[in-house]
Amino acid sequence: MSRLHDILRRAALHELHRRRGQLPDLAGPELEDVAQQCADDALVSILARLDDFKGLSRFTTWAYKFAIFEVSSKLARHAWQRHPPSREELELSELPDRLTPRPGEELERREQLTALRHAIESDLTPRQREVFVATALNDVPIDVLALELDTNRNAIYKNLFDARRRLRQSLAAAGHPVTEEKEAGT
Amino acid sequence: MTDLKALDELLRAEDGDAGCDAGTPIMDQYVEIELRGGDPGEQFPGTVIHLRVCPGCRADHDGVLEATRRFSEIDLE
Numbered sequence: 001m002s003r004l005h006d007i008l009r010r011a012a013l014h015e016l017h018r019r020r021g022q023l024p025d026l027a028g029p030e031l032e033d034v035a036q037q038c039a040d041d042a043l044v045s046i047l048a049r050l051d052d053f054k055g056l057s058r059f060t061t062w063a064y065k066f067a068i069f070e071v072s073s074k075l076a077r078h079a080w081q082r083h084p085p086s087r088e089e090l091e092l093s094e095l096p097d098r099l100t101p102r103p104g105e106e107l108e109r110r111e112q113l114t115a116l117r118h119a120i121e122s123d124l125t126p127r128q129r130e131v132f133v134a135t136a137l138n139d140v141p142i143d144v145l146a147l148e149l150d151t152n153r154n155a156i157y158k159n160l161f162d163a164r165r166r167l168r169q170s171l172a173a174a175g176h177p178v179t180e181e182k183e184a185g186t
Numbered sequence: 187m188t189d190l191k192a193l194d195e196l197l198r199a200e201d202g203d204a205g206c207d208a209g210t211p212i213m214d215q216y217v218e219i220e221l222r223g224g225d226p227g228e229q230f231p232g233t234v235i236h237l238r239v240c241p242g243c244r245a246d247h248d249g250v251l252e253a254t255r256r257f258s259e260i261d262l263e
Binding site (some may be wrong): 012013014099143168179 | 198256
């Protein structure tokens with residue numbers, strides 16, 4: 001048992017280092033503490049789910065999965081506690097620079113983006129709009145937003161997926177399809 | 187990236203996307219197929235699509251893959 005805990009802690013610490021860009025102020029003894037917590041919680045999850053292990057992968061691969069999920073969860077919680085999304089990140093203001101038409105850009109492009117903005121404001125549900133604006137436009141991490149909205153990653157992703165589908169449909173209906181190839185289904 | 191490509195990325199929602207929850211129970215099998223040089227798309231096509239689009243699940247996948255690759259010499263069995 002202690003050997004399993006040790007490899008979980010090593011995997012968690014390695015993963016925390018791999019993701020250190022997400023939370024640069026987490027370092028030193030605090031990072032070691034988080035790795036220890038991840039290993040503790042992963043071990044509890046593994047022991048509770050031993051009956052789920054069917055031997056479809058090596059046991060260690062199956063076990064690492066729990067350590068990595070704990071790292072993901074704990075990093076998101078740290079990020080949310082230290083830098084929760086601001087009101088501005090959840091509400092539509094300006095479209096990101098990467099989308100904003102440049103001076104002299106063709107009229108059709110500018111109209112397409114005007115249609116996009118209108119569709120975001122008019123065609124999405126309030127939750128779809130909040131999720132799309134935060135994650136797609138303002139780069140709020142999906143797990144941080146899930147904590148802010150007291151839900152989970154899968155529910156946020158479903159909102160985002162539906163919002164994207166709806167916006168593509170709206171743009172196509174307004175005569176500004178994004179790419180016909182994508183709409184054909186790949 | 188051109189602006190049109192940026193917009194296409196922004197609105198990416200592919201048919202067949204399995205979603206986040208579908209990948210959780212099979213992530214260990216998925217990475218082992220990759221490490222053996224196989225194609226996880228044959229068994230888990232919806233998760234292949236999902237991992238192209240969802241940064242949270244992609245980060246988890248990359249972490250499990252990295253841990254398995256790096257620590258694979260450790261075997262408790």
